[in-house]
Amino acid sequence: MTGIPEKPTLDGIEDRWADQWERDGTYRFDTSAVRDQVFSIDTPPPTVSGELHMGHVFSYTHTDLVARYQRMAGKTVFYPMGWDDNGLPTERRVQNYYGVRCDPHEQYVEGFEPPFRGDPPKKHQAVPISRPNFLELCDELVEMDEQVFEELYRRLGLSVDWTQHYATIDARSRRVSQQAFLENVRRGEAYSQEAPTLWDIDFRTAVAQAEMEDRERPGAYHEIPFQLTDGSGSLNIKTTRPELLAACVAMVAHPDDERFQPYFGTTVTVPLYGQTVEVKAHELAQPDKGSGIAMICTFGDTTDVTWWRELDLGMRPIIGRDGRLHTEAPDGVDAAAYARIAGKYPNQAQREVVEHLREEGLLIGEPEPIQHPVKFYERGDRPLEIVTSRQWYIANGGRDAELNAAMVARGTELTWHPGHMQHRYDNWVEGLNGDWLISRQRFFGVPIPIWYPLDADGEPDFDAPLLPDVADLPIDPSTDVPDGYNADQRDQPGGFTGETDIFDTWATSSLTPQIAGHWGEDDGLFARVYPYDMRPQAHDIIRTWLFATVVRSHHEHDCAPWTHAALSGWILDPDRKKMSKSKGNVVTPMGLFEQHGTDAVRYWSASARPGIDTAFSEDQMKVGRKLANKLLNVSKFVLSIGAVDGHVPSESADLDADVTEPVDRSMLAKLDAVVAEATEAFEAFDYARALERTESLFWWFCDNHVELVKNRAYGTNDDTAGQASALAALRSAIATFQRLFAPFLPFATEEVWNWWHNTSVHAESWPVPTALGGDAALLDPVIEVLTLIRRAKSEAKVSQRAAVDRVSVAAPNETHDAIRSAHADLAAAGTIAELEIVEGDVVACDIDLAAT
């Protein structure tokens, strides 16, 4: 208990209380709690990029509001924190920070010193280093970044239990990730397959459907004739990718398209390259697109893959993993013609093919420019190609209707906030077109824990993978050796070989509930927190993080991973565009914390309704600052009345006996209603509503009720019972407001609470309505009269303290009792000598100002 300060201030309270909370373990999870007492949160692990941006502040505050409410409402809150440091963003950051690049062919260098630590010059050529050296640098940088992040999150006032923390690349995450995958393999939910796959030619890795996005790109229709092999004419196609003519394996048109029905089953010759292909029918062919008949190539797009599979066509792959056309012509393709494009990138090959077509007179008309959507890896710079390779998949309902229905059903088990976000989930699940591709041909990530036996020729047997023992996890198959083999049998005929791929980052982060809850390591803890109560996250990763987590939970635990999914919106800049670095309009949170105070920044976040994209607004932060300041000052004022040496006399427990005045009971009745509303709102995760109701009554309380009763509270009228009533009601109200605001303004409320308590406000119980049964409406006509008196003084341009000789209040009969009950308070608040009440249709005042 610090007592009431002479001059309350918000300056410096963040560091003081953040340190205190850490010392006291205020937010520590009680591991002995039973499940019913626990509120568990599957916190999003932010990508550790070295800086916190406003989007983090915004959404993490939302989660913290709910966590703080639940804690005060009596729950033990499991609020862990994770860092997502696994995957491409870290690889990129390591490359840029140290001026290196990973080349698996390089030899490991003991004690390697990178050329730079931070900001290599722009013209610096990245130094190739081995994979182990690269991973060491990843670990080093991640550790530095995480320290910076933790400081920022503490400064934001998150009530996280920092002892419950994890990183998606740490040993526990690797173990959980590998163990869950091996369970998937054993149950047949995970499998490897050689198949056409979306492929980023720059990152040289396979890409999942969820990481793919459409971008509008210019292209052009090239009209090209295919000669019928019986010489009876030609069929013309329009294609945007003439460079794939050499990969053509068939033509296709819609089965009902009368223009092409006569040709189904006949053959044509591919121009330039001479291979003979058949004309096929398939419903996916669209009669109104292009010329109505298309060529099928292996592979130009995902429709080609579908056609190839369903029509059981042959394969003529021409694009390699490096994005270049193969140097050798595929089967049946004219080698001399192909030589002109061999080894080129697709865009170069296209120019060459068009030139070639022109030379041969096989281009009908000029290419017709169009804008069309092209698939990109969301982090990539060049269009995705489709390359055949062996990859690992987890069944997610993309190929199995029954599983798909089960995944949709899991979505209905969740309570979505806001509810309409479920549509996005349904949309995504129902639109899946394949299983979840989890293997990546990258370096920094969790290794796929699999080996393959090699036959006498040294060829791996992919159908009989060697699995490690769960007790040995985590493992790295590139250095660890499977049971029954010796290290020197690695990559030898009759020996074994390790899987070189790693898991996609989502394959690990889809297990955050299991990682944070110590699944497979502390079953008691896991049972206390799982399924979690809440998954907070951004709505743009429903199709990735949210869906993937549901998939893993469905397979492993046969339930939904949480009961509530709370989706937060985005920050928009004042032009209503999504805030982004490239636009140069990102503001750093630390500067805002320092300028406005953390509580003020949190206030801005808290005033945004759940799931709604929200404009960045420093004005809102100023309002929050004002609110925090007001809370300090009104607390000081109220608590100072009747205080001794800055200390408030201990509270009487018996409000019923102390609060006797109808006016005071009316105020507490209004507060009761707000407590009920705020509680109801928080139970529905609507923190913004709770704030708005609380704040609205708070200002009314400061401006009206305090002003009305302060003279009685001072005891200026020698009304002892009235004074006791006023003081008890004021202190009760202040105690309630301080707790109602605690989730929103954790620093300011802790500051004022400690003036008169020895406990943390964040460990206090959430307010419940009093049992006084006051008449909430009683004060309304009273305050109306007070406002009229103020208006009269304002219009007369005199001070609000100016004395009034006489006021005649005209008011409807039914309000007379109420106004009479506040007669003395009104007279004192308005400095009125004589106040009379007469009948009238509406409340009105006739005021005689005293002569000055």
Added chain:
RNA sequence: GGGCGUAUAGCUCAGUUGGUUAGAGCGCUGCCUUCACACGGCAGAGGUCACAGGUUCGAAUCCUGUUACGCCCACCA
């Protein structure tokens, strides 16, 4: 092409099952240097609730349609 969301004061937004004169904050105007707060207080001006129909005694709220903006999804020939 399918789906979802939003549209209320100059700006940012509330408005809970349809119910008197549509609310708040910021900004703006005027006033008060008041003994909790000038990082303050009091008061005031400001709205055809996107548009068009419909249901109803009564619509910002429900229904239909239209427009604008944003987002998600979709097989890109």
